Amino acid sequence: MNGRPRRVIAVAVALSTGMALTGCAATQASIEPMAGNALAATRSAELSIRLDLAGRTFPTTYDVQLGDMATQLANTISQLEQTSTADAAAERARTKTLAASRDAVDAIHLAQSGHDVRAEKDLHSAADKLAKLAGDQ
């Protein structure tokens, strides 16, 4: 093999490695959809709790709704945990989204153990944080 094809291969490998690395590392903008997913689940759980407090839902349906939202949040948390970030700003967004999502899951567990009022407050606070991180969706 002569020098030219080797150089071409080396450049191609370097370019594809670079593209793969930058493609894998998340920017702040790519954290936003994950924050959006967590926000949707958090607000959904919050609405379920409000309906339960107002006596507008069945305990069975309420349990299913909380369970579904806890699962959705757990999926987002797992996705965030596996995400590597491209820069410090993205890392800050990832950490904050992760923390707010974990708070939301804790609040759902609180609601599942019967502490609806406190759970609603905690979910509201988590939702506010997530809304900012999701770009005020």
Add this chain to the structure above:
Amino acid sequence: MKKIFAVALGILTAIGGFVDIGDLVTNAVVGSRFGMSLTWVVLLGIVGICVYADMSGRVAAVSGRATFEIIRERLGPRAGLANLTASFLINLLTLTAEIGGIALALQLAAGVGPGMWIPVALFGVWIVVWRTKFSIMENVTGLVGLCLIVFAVALFLLNPDWGTLGTQASQPWTQITGNPLSYWYFAVALFGAAMTPYEVFFFSSGGVEEGWTRKDLGTERANVFIGFPLGGMLSLAIAACAAVVLLPKAIEVTSLSQIVLPVAQAGGKLALAFVIVGILAATFGAALETTLSSGYTLAQFFGWSWGKFRKPAQAARFHLSMIICLLIGGGILATGVDPVAVTEVSVVFSAVALPLTYFPILVVANDPEYMGDEVNGRMRNGLAVFFLAVIMVAALAAIPLMIITGMGS
């Protein structure tokens, strides 16, 4: 009087039986993401399904034979096989989604995980298909499915800003945020959900089951042109409820339990009870229809004895094929796959298969040998060709849009 009762019953069951898990999920997802901006797609889908269901029903009433039988005879085994493959696979996927929908509806009522309800749903569908008379099966599920009218009632109780909903519907471009391709992906999915192939095959085979003749063409047309559009209005009510309650809170629908939230907010426990019963009836009815459609398509292509008007022993392969389809559907769900994800995939692939399903119906409806003086007129053919063009565009765009948008995310 008896005739009027039959027509009214047909219309009511057509309304109650129009919505299935695909309509429920897709309309709620779209309403929570894009408001009413995809109303035009629902309306387009309703007119499209009316045009082709009417053709399919007319073929059955005039020829006394189901559409699929004639397609194979008229177009030959090769074209018939393409039609069979596309329709059957989509039907199987839809059946899987409907069984999952029954399990999720039972979970909402009982609180126990859907995995436990899948065998119950499979057994329930099989026993009804095996034992119950066609007319009872169709009328009971259709009439109980009318409980879904609670979505329309809930919409009024929510006292929405009708102007905003109207603006969303009439100026759809104002609601497209983020990736515009996601909007088009959901447009295709919604069109696929409205024009699910099993609906026309079930309608045509059902006509044969009920012994339709030319005299029943009036009933057939009333079912299609009154019942289907009113059923389609339920689809819009589902989207509107999501647009009013979930969209402002940025809640994107990802599970069946979220679809009932606006109804519970509007009408409390009574409305919630109605919507759960309605979802159960709609998914159960659609599961019966897709199970029967699986048997119909196979039996009509291979020339087996078929129909619920025959005893199971006289249509053994027809009944065996339905049992196998149910087991395959149950097997897919037993892997733990999310029924809502199956539904989303099924409506998109439904769009892909539409040309192979609907084009042969158009050919048969134009053949005077089968249709006599009831062949399509210019107006009907014009509409059918227009919808075939729309169907082609949707079919070609479906898979690329699904890949590019990551299923609309």
